[in-house]
Amino acid sequence: xxxxPPATTPGRRTEPTAGPTLRTVLxxxxxxxxxxxxxxxxxxxxxxxxxGQELADPEAAAAELRAFRAAGGAAVIQWTPHGMxxxxxxxxxxARESGVTVVAATGLHQAAHYAPEFLAGLADPAALFVAELxxxxxxxRGADAPHARPRAGMIKVAGGFHGLDRHARRTMTAAAEAHRxxxxxxxxxxxxxxxxxxxxxxxxxxxxxxxxxxVLGHLNRSPDAAVHRMAAEAGAYLAFxxxxxxxxxxDWRLPDAVAALCDAGFTDRILLGGDTTxxxxxxxxxxxxxxxxxHRLRPRLxxxxxxxxxxxxxxxxxxxxxxTNWP
Ligand SMILES: [Zn+2]
Numbered sequence: 001x002x003x004x005p006p007a008t009t010p011g012r013r014t015e016p017t018a019g020p021t022l023r024t025v026l027x028x029x030x031x032x033x034x035x036x037x038x039x040x041x042x043x044x045x046x047x048x049x050x051x052g053q054e055l056a057d058p059e060a061a062a063a064e065l066r067a068f069r070a071a072g073g074a075a076v077i078q079w080t081p082h083g084m085x086x087x088x089x090x091x092x093x094x095a096r097e098s099g100v101t102v103v104a105a106t107g108l109h110q111a112a113h114y115a116p117e118f119l120a121g122l123a124d125p126a127a128l129f130v131a132e133l134x135x136x137x138x139x140x141r142g143a144d145a146p147h148a149r150p151r152a153g154m155i156k157v158a159g160g161f162h163g164l165d166r167h168a169r170r171t172m173t174a175a176a177e178a179h180r181x182x183x184x185x186x187x188x189x190x191x192x193x194x195x196x197x198x199x200x201x202x203x204x205x206x207x208x209x210x211x212x213x214x215v216l217g218h219l220n221r222s223p224d225a226a227v228h229r230m231a232a233e234a235g236a237y238l239a240f241x242x243x244x245x246x247x248x249x250x251d252w253r254l255p256d257a258v259a260a261l262c263d264a265g266f267t268d269r270i271l272l273g274g275d276t277t278x279x280x281x282x283x284x285x286x287x288x289x290x291x292x293x294x295h296r297l298r299p300r301l302x303x304x305x306x307x308x309x310x311x312x313x314x315x316x317x318x319x320x321x322x323x324t325n326w327p
Contacts (some may be wrong), residue, residue, distance in 0.1 A: 020323035023153030023184075025091040025102045025132070028326065031319035034101060038293050039318040040161025040187065040217055040241040040273025043078055043094065043102070047113040053278035060273035060284055065098035068285050068290035075289065076100055077273070077322060079217070081107035081156040082128060085112055087286030088137035092150050101321060104130035107156035107175060109189065109215045110309055111167040112114070125171060129155055129178035134327065154322055158189035159199050176207035183197065183324035186227070187215040191248075193222030196231045204234065205298065211235030215271060215321055218242060223253040225260045232266035239323045241273030245281070245298050254297075255304035258313075262305045270313045271321060273296065 021028040035211055043061040046054040055061070068076065080086045088104055095102040106129045111119060122128060129152075136149035155178055157171045175186045180230060186209060188199050196216050203209045215237040219228055228293070230236055243251050274293045278284055283289025290295070301310045 014082040020325050022101075022103060022319065022323045023151055023326060024093050025088075025104050025150035025153075029101060031323040034315065034319040035128070036072055036294070036314045037077065037101075037318040038068065038073060038274050038290055039215070039271035039321070040079050040239050040275050041076050041078050041290055042080050042276055043076070043091070044085050045080050045277055047109070048115070049113055052281060054085060055082065055279055055282075056085060056087070057279070058087065058244065060093065060279065060282055061090070062094055062097060063284040063295070064282050064290055065100045066096055068294075069098055069100050071291035071294040073290060073294055074099075074101060075103070075318070077103045077105075077154065077187075079154070079189075079275075080107050080225040081105050081109050081155045082132065083118055084109060086137065088150055103153035104137060104139070104150055105154045105156040105187070106152035106178070107154075107187075108157045108158075108159065108171045109156070110191070111165075115238055119167070125174035126177035129174060129184075133178065133182045133184050142153075152184075154185050154187055156187045159195040160196075161191040162194045164195065164198050164202060164323045169245060172199070172202055172208055173207060176203055176209050178207050179213060182327060183213075185213050185215060185322050185324060188217055190216055190218045190222070193218045193220065196222075196236075200231060200234050200236060204236075212237070212321075213324070217240050217273075218255045218275075220257065221248050221250055223250050223257045225257060228257060228261055229264055229266075232261055232264070232269045235269075237269050237271055237317070238266075239262075239271040239273055242275030242277075244292050245275070255301055258301055259304045262309050267305070267309045267312055268317060268320075271318055272301075272310075272313050 132152040217239040220240040281287035
């Protein structure tokens with residue numbers, strides 16, 4: 001009798017491998033298994049800053065993942081941090097049913113995204129981040145629901161507009177401590193793309209996080225080629241994410257910014273993401289959503305830097321950026 005080998009579903013819990021892995025909501029994954037990756041996006045998100053626009057519908061999330069899969073996508077790094085409606089227990093099922101690998105996040109956004117009493121109640125953010133990275137997100141449901149409590153695979157924190165306030169310094173200090181304990185990569189929301197060098201000074205300079213464990217997000221919103229170049233020279237990853245958003249007028253500069261970095265030899269530092277943050281922005285609700293990254297941004301960038309470079313930005317770079325040697 002011939003037995004059929006198990007299907008190699010992306011994101012399936014794999015045997016432990018030597019070397020760095022990506023921590024997905026279905027277990028740890030070898031980097032070469034990641035595939036075409038949206039390196040910064042959201043399936044669920046809720047914030048007092050975005051009233052009435054919450055990403056809260058599991059079926060819409062499932063439909064968005066199916067649309068991304070149909071467009072050729074294989075993996076999504078989900079940057080929604082602690083306390084912003086992550087709905088983490090939904091993620092394993094969504095990953096399994098869609099066949100799309102999903103990485104979840106721990107961390108904290110800017111203070112404006114939380115009720116003050118919620119933040120005041122977080123006595124030890126570093127311990128929280130470490131627990132979500134190593135034990136799981138949310139309450140322990142026991143051995144009969146092993147996938148219901150996925151672990152986070154990255155830490156997301158945020159800077160401010162051209163600077164870092166007290167909350168940003170506190171959360172980045174906690175992120176650095178959690179990085180030291182776990183090796184997890186730290187993804188940064190840069191407010192309107194600004195403050196990249198302030199973040200690197202704090203995280204890598206003062207707090208000792210290796211620059212190649214830092215992903216600077218939203219750089220497309222502040223297309224300052226000199227700052228991009230300095231951040232790349234420092235060794236950080238640069239995420240160009242959230243193209244096609246109505247309130248950011250810098251889309252047309254994104255290909256030139258990416259080309260400048262490639263010309264300077266930093267193709268391996270560049271990540272691409274969709275960063276869908278509102279229900280109306282999902283493709284299944286008539287917005288650009290996750291598929292836009294592959295069916296519009298990808299060919300546009302290929303015109304600027306060629307297919308090989310864009311392929312690296314979508315596969316090898318995110319696999320390297322988010323894989324680590326977990327304890
Ligand atoms: Zn985001």
